[in-house]
Amino acid sequence: GKGGQxxxxxxxxxxxxxxxxxxxxxxxxxxxxxxxxxxxxVAKESNFHWDHNDEPHVWRRKAILKAHPDIxxxxxxxxSTKYKVMGALLLQIAALHxxxxxxxxxxxxxxxxxxxxxxxxxxxxxxxxxxxxxxKKPLHNKLLAILANLSMCVPAxxxxxxxxxxxxxxxxxxxxxxxxxTNWEGWFFxxxxxKVLWCFLQPGFYALRPLFVNPKKQNTWEIINLCITIxxxxxxxxFYGFNxxxxxxxxxxxxxxxxxxxxxFLSEHLVMHEGQETYSYYGPLNWFTYxxxxxNEHHDFAFISAKNLPNARKIAPEYYDEISHYHSWTxxxxxxIFDAKLSPYSRTKRVMMEKREIQDLRNRGGxxx
Numbered sequence: 001g002k003g004g005q006x007x008x009x010x011x012x013x014x015x016x017x018x019x020x021x022x023x024x025x026x027x028x029x030x031x032x033x034x035x036x037x038x039x040x041x042v043a044k045e046s047n048f049h050w051d052h053n054d055e056p057h058v059w060r061r062k063a064i065l066k067a068h069p070d071i072x073x074x075x076x077x078x079x080s081t082k083y084k085v086m087g088a089l090l091l092q093i094a095a096l097h098x099x100x101x102x103x104x105x106x107x108x109x110x111x112x113x114x115x116x117x118x119x120x121x122x123x124x125x126x127x128x129x130x131x132x133x134x135x136k137k138p139l140h141n142k143l144l145a146i147l148a149n150l151s152m153c154v155p156a157x158x159x160x161x162x163x164x165x166x167x168x169x170x171x172x173x174x175x176x177x178x179x180x181x182t183n184w185e186g187w188f189f190x191x192x193x194x195k196v197l198w199c200f201l202q203p204g205f206y207a208l209r210p211l212f213v214n215p216k217k218q219n220t221w222e223i224i225n226l227c228i229t230i231x232x233x234x235x236x237x238x239f240y241g242f243n244x245x246x247x248x249x250x251x252x253x254x255x256x257x258x259x260x261x262x263x264x265f266l267s268e269h270l271v272m273h274e275g276q277e278t279y280s281y282y283g284p285l286n287w288f289t290y291x292x293x294x295x296n297e298h299h300d301f302a303f304i305s306a307k308n309l310p311n312a313r314k315i316a317p318e319y320y321d322e323i324s325h326y327h328s329w330t331x332x333x334x335x336x337i338f339d340a341k342l343s344p345y346s347r348t349k350r351v352m353m354e355k356r357e358i359q360d361l362r363n364r365g366g367x368x369x
Contacts, residue, residue, distance in 0.1 A: 038351035041174050045183045049271050049348040055171035056277065057299040064300060064316045071301065071315050074308035081134040081290075081305075085125050085148045088118050092151045092251070096236070096244045107247065112259070115251025117288055120261045122148045123156075123252075124290045130161040133305045146225050152252040153236075153245060155229040156207070158221040162368045163210055168302055169367060172277065172350040175358050178210040179269065181344035190343045195336060198344065200257040202265055216366050261285055263329025266336050268295045270346050273324045277348035280313075281326040293329075296320060 042050055064071060095114055099107055125148040128134060134144045145157035163178050170176040185205070189198035198205075210216070236244050256262050267281050281293030292298070294309035297320065304312055313320045326332055336342045353361075361367070 034351070034354050037355055041349075041351050045174070045186075045349065047183075047186055047345040049274070049277070049346070051172065051277065051348050051350050053350070054352065055350070057171070057296075060296075060319060061300045064319055068316050071304075071312060074304045074311050074315075075301065076303070076305065077133045077135055078128075078305035078307050079135075080307070081125065081128060082144055085122065085129075085134070085144060088122055088125070089147065089151050092118055092248060096240045096247055099243075099247065100240070107243070111247055111250050112254050115247060116255030116259050117261055118255075119151055119248070119251040120255035120259065121288050121290070122151055123256065124292045126157050126160055127164065127292065128290045128306050129157075130164050131302050133303070142221060146228055149225065150229065150232045151248050153229070153233050153249040154207070154252065155222070155225040158219070158225040159210075159216075162216060162219075162366055163214070165367045166214070168299065170353070171299070172348050173353055174349050174351055176214055176353065176361070178213050180213075180347055180349060181205070182209065182213065186343055186345035190345075192337050195343065196258065199262070199266075199333065199337070202262060203253050203256040206256075214362070214366075216362070219365070219369060258333070260330050260333070261289055263332045264289065264292055264295075267293070267326050267329055267332045269348070270332070270336065270342065271348055272335075272342075272346075276324055279323075279325055280320065281329060281332075282313075283327045283329065285329055293326075296323070296325075 038052070092115065095110060099110060102110075125134070126145050129141050129145040129148060132138055132141045135141050142158070145161065149155065149157040167177050167179045172180065174180070185198065189195050233245060236248065240247075256265075263285075264281065267279055269277055269279070271277060272279065278296050278299055280296045283293060286293045290306035291309045292306070294306075294313060297304070297309045297312040300319075301312055
């Protein structure tokens, strides 16, 4: 943000080198505002981890590009994504057809195992496509994201893209990055039992948190997303009844809640080691989740497609192999629930934007209108 730039400019000013004092005074004034606002925000949410530097992926991206410029060869969309999305949707519909008349315990087992895994995979497909990595043209990516969204029964693709861009651009920024838990979440969900509930309610927090933290006006694509979702839900209701609709909805809720693949929600940015705020996972569940476990690689190079993220690690191992990472999302869930030191407070926040900058961003409708 401009506030962060002022802070750096004020810190680096050297009148002995003949630098313009008027620029210095402006930078100092801006830096003073940012420092005062930062102090206020930190005081309100002091239990979080705080970092007063730019998010770490900026400098690492520059360093890797300098050391390994050939990493650019892995950038670009993956044409196979559309087939994976369509295959997953057809698999869910096939499950609906085969489960007609099945006993409740079979229904619930398949809903959690198959439905939860497939629907979670579709949410990661939406994530992949939000970076325009599913097709060449932006329009095709928008339509493909809505297709991936259908089996969840709730419109999310268009809104997710708007907020996810800001998560990348302003990682950890208070009042902007809606991936960050609120202070209330940290205060309330601090016992093991409550942390289990918090994990189960992850879909709800992801849906509702932006409305309180960083609300945006509905745009045209969100309306299109809503209309197509209602039409699809109506078709499912007509052919498979209420149970069919509930299979898809509960598959989404269970798959994004207390589920092995949902461990990535925690592993990505939960601070397990002081000073590190993004973590990668190198385990077999990446096969079902578009390699989202390669999360440091993804944040460093958001326009490298999922299938090529392992290549980013291979080409620059000195930047990834030596930092903390995981091999089990289930272990991350277990540690989070039973380790008293871990809670929603275990996230890194920063204040690099003045309040007026944040308000200007909101007035513009965000990075993506």
